[in-house]
Amino acid sequence: MDRPAVKVFHYKDKEQSSNLLLQLNRLRQDNILTDVSLSSDYVEIPCHRNVLASSSPYFKAMFCHNFKERQQTKIELKGVASTILSSIVDYVYTGLISISIDIVLPLMQAASMLQYGRLFEACSSFLQEQLSPDNCLSMIRLSEILNCNSLRDKAKEMAMKSFSDVSVSEDLCELSLPELMGYLEDDGLCAEEEQVFETLVFWIHHDPLSRRGAISDLFKKVRLRHIHPTYLFQFIANDPLIQSSSLCTELIESVRRLMFSVSSKCIGDTDFKPLWVAPRRYSYHDIMVVVGGRKNSEQTSREALVFDEKSKKWEFLTKLPIRLYKASYVALHSVLYVIGGLTTETKYSQASTSVYTLSLKTNQWRTVEPMLEPRFAHQSVSYLHFIFVLGGLGPDSRLTGSVERYNSMFNQWEAMAPMPEAVLYPAVAATNQRIYVFGGQDAMQNPVRIIQVYHIARNMWSKMENRTVKNVSAPAAIVDDKIYIIGGYTRRMIAYDTKANKFIKCANLKERRMHHSATVLNNNIYVAGGRHINGHDVIEDLDNFDCYDPKTDTWTSKGTLPYKLFDHGSLTLTHVSQTWAKS
Known part of the structure; x- marks a missing residue:
């Protein structure tokens, strides 16, 4: 057993x-x-x-x-x-x-x-x-x-993340030159470039006799490309420390030549090139802002919304001071501009010349120099330190082809060469020293099948007919030298390859869409709101929020806006911290 x-x-x-x-x-x-x-x-x-x-x-x-x-x-x-x-x-x-x-x-x-x-x-x-x-x-x-x-690692992490506070502490003044250089050249430093400059000046002034000679080495750590031109040319350029260094003044002059040449290829001498092409720091991240428009088919909205791709949440910013119908919206140097529009809060609505700006850093609306001409239903686009305003409707609601340019360095507007053909609601984008105006409609509301190209440095226009172009009320967005024209009374999206001078067909939208907005966030195109024509040929407002990936040529839904919206603006602003000033 x-x-x-x-x-x-x-x-x-x-x-x-x-x-x-x-x-x-x-x-x-x-x-x-x-x-x-x-x-x-x-x-x-x-x-x-x-x-x-x-x-x-x-x-x-x-x-x-x-x-x-x-x-x-x-x-x-x-x-x-x-x-x-x-x-x-x-x-x-x-x-x-x-x-x-x-x-x-x-x-x-x-x-x-x-x-x-x-x-x-x-x-x-x-x-x-x-x-x-x-x-x-x-x-x-x-x-x-x-x-x-x-x-050490935890303290260094705090010093990097809280550099704005650390930079004004007495302990910073005790850093050696190599230690300070280590912070200023670090891609992970959480600070705006203006703050980087102010920090090195603060450090030098603590012991000017022995540290004054370090100005040129320290100044090379400031990423001049990411500094607002007004601050660079009016404040930094006039600083006595900068003026005492021939190398520093040469660097600023190289930037000035680049800005005034209106050419991203005119970088100048080889010593300047690596400084100009230095990437933005890791602590900067892009945030999408949606502003203005017609809300829930009711009155013009004063709301400004911010969407953070990391948190996938919408939050409200400070409201626009006034309601502006069919204003234009553009971002320049991480500042949001709301330009012109039709004022609707008075007994008689009228076209405006006003320009309102909003920075995420302050979350406060300010005004800058008004436009030369009042207009609404116009287009705006930024390039280098300029904003170009094109066409639209004037005070008498007549279609205009006039163009004016805002110089952010001097807070000035000037008239430029008018468009060859005045059009309403075209798709507009700026790249490689040119502004491209695709399609739109004429004064009789007929679609216009032309491409108008403005050469920025020469202040000259050219135009060409193209049967592929038939968009009205469609936004444009640029990714990798391609201009994407998204919808416009159609489901179609096409990409114009500026180098090859040809159109490429892309994946269609889910519905016929117009009066929507688009912006580029982390190399993807985000499309928000608008209106669409349903199966019964009825126009409906949308709160859709969709994303297009150019690499895979696919669309995905990212949820919805807090409300239905059209004729609004979507813009990408760069911000240095994870939060913005609360209203």
């Missing part, structure tokens, strides 16, 4: 180890079986060698190898205060210790010396909780003295 299987019970006493340590601690407190004393400041603490050797590589080496302490019954530990040593011994026997700001540094030093790694990291965690923009630079120095990587 087979023997029955032998059952085995694997027992684990979960309290054994903790009870054993507890009993050892009682033996220590009663000085029973203790065989060594740790001494500091004439205070002796009796312990068990085997417990110390089991808890620390430091004591294991001391008691298990041929060191003289192996034979001694009293070990004097120099450089460790008796109170700190007593706390560490209590920790060894109980696993418990109280860390406060008064003892954390000597405790950390002793833990490092005696090789209690987990206690050392516990002290580091405590210091990390005390980090603030005011002390993070001091913590970095401390972490280097203590050789604590975890504290």
Whole structure:
């Protein structure tokens, strides 16, 4: 007969180890079986060698190898205060210790010396909780003295993320030149380039005699391409420190030549080129803003919405000061411009010349120099430091082909060469020194099948007929040298390849769509709102929010807007922090 299987019970006493340590601690407190004393400041603490050797590589080496302490019954530990040593011994026997700001540094030093790694990291965690923009630079120095990587990394992270606050602290003035250069050249620095410049000036003025000569090396770390031209040419260029350096003035002049040449290819000398093409810092990210338009088929909206692709949420910004019907919307230097439009809050509506601006940094609306001519239902597009306003309807509601240009450096408008053919609701985009105007409709509301091209540097227009073009009330967006014309009383989307001078058919929209908006966010095209013609040929307003991926030629839904909207603007603004000023 087979023997029955032998059952085995694997027992684990979960309290054994903790009870054993507890009993050892009682033996220590009663000085029973203790065989060594740790001494500091004439205070002796009796312990068990085997417990110390089991808890620390430091004591294991001391008691298990041929060191003289192996034979001694009293070990004097120099450089460790008796109170700190007593706390560490209590920790060894109980696993418990109280860390406060008064003892954390000597405790950390002793833990490092005696090789209690987990206690050392516990002290580091405590210091990390005390980090603030005011002390993070001091913590970095401390972490280097203590050789604590975890504290250094956390303090460095705070210094990078809170640089706007750190940059005005006294600790920053104590940084060495290589240390400051390390921050200013880091792609992850969370600061606007204007702040980077102000920081280096602040640092130099702390000790001008010895630091003045570093201005040119530090100035090279400022990414001039991402600075607002007004700030660069009116403030930075006139700074005495900058004027004292021939290299700095040459850099600014190179930027000035580039701006006035209206050519992105005229970068100038080779020394300037790597500085000009330096990428924006990682801390900058793009945010989509939707503004104005006709809301829920009711009155013109004053709302401004912001969509963050990371959080996938909409939030409300400060409302526009007035309602403007069929204004134009454009972004320049991360500032939103609302230009012209028909005022609807008075007894008699009238075309406006007003220009309102909004920055995410302040979340406040301001006005700049008004246009030369009042207009509405016009188009606006930005290029370098210019905004171009094209066509639209004038004060008498007549179609105009006039063009004017806003110079953001000087806050001035000037008239430019008019369009060869005045059109309403065309698709407009600017790239490679040219403005492209596709289609639209004439004064009799007939579609116009032409492409009008404006050469910015020459202030000249040309036009050509093209049967592919038949869009009205369709936005345009640029990705990788291709201009995408999205819908416009049709489901069709086409891309114009500016280099090959040809049209490419793309995936259709889900419905016939017009009076919608589009913008590029992280190389994808986001299309918001608009109107569409349903299966019964009835026009309906939309709250759709869709995304087109040019790489895969596919559309995906991104949810909805907070309300139905058309004739609005969608723009991409670059922001340096994860939040914006709340209204």
